[in-house]
Amino acid sequence: MHSLIFRQFILLVITVGYLSTSEAKTYALVADGLIDGKANNVLQDKAVIVTGNQITAIINIDHIPKGAIKIDLPGTTLMPGMINAHEHPLLYKSDYQNAHLQASSAYKALLGLKNLQSLLSAGWTTIRVMGDGDVYYANQDIRKVIDSGVFLGPRLTGAAHYISITGGGGDVNYFSPEQNVIADGLIADGPDEIRKAIRKEIKYGSDWIKIMVTGAFMSVGDDPKNVSFSPEELSAAMEEASRHNVPVAAHAHATDGINQAIIAGARSIEHGSYLNEESIALMVKHQTYYVPTIYIGDYYANSGKLLAQSKNDNFYTSFRDEWLQMIGKAYKAGVKIAVGSDLCGSAIPSHVCAREFATLIEAGLSPMDAIKAGTIVGAELLQWDDRLGSIETDKLADIIAVSGNPLEDISALENPVFVMKDGVIILNDVENYSAFNH
Numbered sequence: 001m002h003s004l005i006f007r008q009f010i011l012l013v014i015t016v017g018y019l020s021t022s023e024a025k026t027y028a029l030v031a032d033g034l035i036d037g038k039a040n041n042v043l044q045d046k047a048v049i050v051t052g053n054q055i056t057a058i059i060n061i062d063h064i065p066k067g068a069i070k071i072d073l074p075g076t077t078l079m080p081g082m083i084n085a086h087e088h089p090l091l092y093k094s095d096y097q098n099a100h101l102q103a104s105s106a107y108k109a110l111l112g113l114k115n116l117q118s119l120l121s122a123g124w125t126t127i128r129v130m131g132d133g134d135v136y137y138a139n140q141d142i143r144k145v146i147d148s149g150v151f152l153g154p155r156l157t158g159a160a161h162y163i164s165i166t167g168g169g170g171d172v173n174y175f176s177p178e179q180n181v182i183a184d185g186l187i188a189d190g191p192d193e194i195r196k197a198i199r200k201e202i203k204y205g206s207d208w209i210k211i212m213v214t215g216a217f218m219s220v221g222d223d224p225k226n227v228s229f230s231p232e233e234l235s236a237a238m239e240e241a242s243r244h245n246v247p248v249a250a251h252a253h254a255t256d257g258i259n260q261a262i263i264a265g266a267r268s269i270e271h272g273s274y275l276n277e278e279s280i281a282l283m284v285k286h287q288t289y290y291v292p293t294i295y296i297g298d299y300y301a302n303s304g305k306l307l308a309q310s311k312n313d314n315f316y317t318s319f320r321d322e323w324l325q326m327i328g329k330a331y332k333a334g335v336k337i338a339v340g341s342d343l344c345g346s347a348i349p350s351h352v353c354a355r356e357f358a359t360l361i362e363a364g365l366s367p368m369d370a371i372k373a374g375t376i377v378g379a380e381l382l383q384w385d386d387r388l389g390s391i392e393t394d395k396l397a398d399i400i401a402v403s404g405n406p407l408e409d410i411s412a413l414e415n416p417v418f419v420m421k422d423g424v425i426i427l428n429d430v431e432n433y434s435a436f437n438h
């Protein structure tokens with residue numbers, strides 16, 4: 001009995017020691033190449049020096065300071081931790097609306113934390129939550145326990161709920177009128193209800209507002225080609241959020257919805273499926289970020305996994321090629337494109353999320369710009385580029401290593417072999433170490 005307790009105590013000391021004393025440790029990370037998130041080429045012969053939770057130097061490998069713990073990562077390339085600008089950690093099944101109705105907020109929180117830890121192990125060190133299927137505020141609580149060091153997980157930011165009209169993409173539209181259910185989204189109609197919904201979001205910890213400007217593909221009973229909110233409601237939402245200095249992310253498929261949201265002042269357009277030339281010009285003019293979330297459509301096309309499968313397939317198969325061409329045009333015009341995966345980690349295995357990079361390359365981004373879309377551009381979108389998104393001195397040590405040269409094979413991003421967040425080693429395949437197995 002005593003020896004068991006002693007063994008557990010020793011294990012605890014080892015585990016905590018590995019994690020928390022990293023603040024005092026200095027690491028020298030050495031790989032075959034370095035993508036720093038700024039330069040357009042892979043840098044050679046560099047060591048990244050990390051002390052505590054910060055990058056303190058990028059130096060020639062011949063000048064590694066004495067006392068630094070050298071971490072050799074042969075056959076790999078170092079790059080900034082990936083930033084996922086569009087995720088719903090609590091949507092734990094592809095059939096997400098029924099799943100929402102079947103689980104408590106606490107249950108979703110427990111699964112959501114596990115999901116986020118999987119995403120972190122897969123190299124996603126920062127995640128923007130784009131509203132979630134939750135009556136309460138589980139993501140805000142998960143963020144608290146991660147930020148206070150109780151649990152390991154990615155950096156979180158974002159909105160607790162997606163705000164939707166009655167009958168819109170965030171409502172449950174397939175029950176009889178007699179049934180009174182609380183929708184997966186937050187339902188608000190009219191400027192007054194929208195203002196109150198936004199104030200409540202902010203009160204309980206949302207640092208983004210997510211608004212369903214149009215219908216959605218994956219929900220039942222609404223139409224992505226319809227604009228949900230009136231111009232009056234939309235401008236009330238933007239005005240209310242901006243008075244609190246909280247940015248708005250606009251889910252928008254229909255062209256009019258995209259363009260109205262940009263003009264009204266959304267910081268980012270999510271999906272933007274039916275963007276046109278005017279949308280591109282408006283995004284350039286208003287410096288709006290664009291998070292297309294392409295791969296999730298590929299993943300679910302004809303999958304039979306969705307409640308709204310036929311709606312999703314009908315739209316998706318008819319416009320994918322045209323959409324990718326427009327994304328390519330937006331990229332060439334200078335629109336700032338960021339990576340978002342949309343429903344990854346639980347319903348979809350976490351390593352699959354990084355396939356979004358390949359779809360962006362298919363749309364016309366260069367491999368390096370696709371990587372920047374998931375690192376430095378994502379950090380700029382979040383207004384965290386002073387501390388994240390690149391491997392530079394004084395930035396936070398969110399660093400991953402992927403096999404080979406990802407510019408030659410972007411699928412390397414699907415399975416990072418090394419993950420560090422905030423100076424803490426989460427995964428090191430070379431040493432067969434995972435923070436979650438201890």
Ligand SMILES: [Zn+2]
Binds near residue numbers: 130
């Ligand atoms: Zn989404």
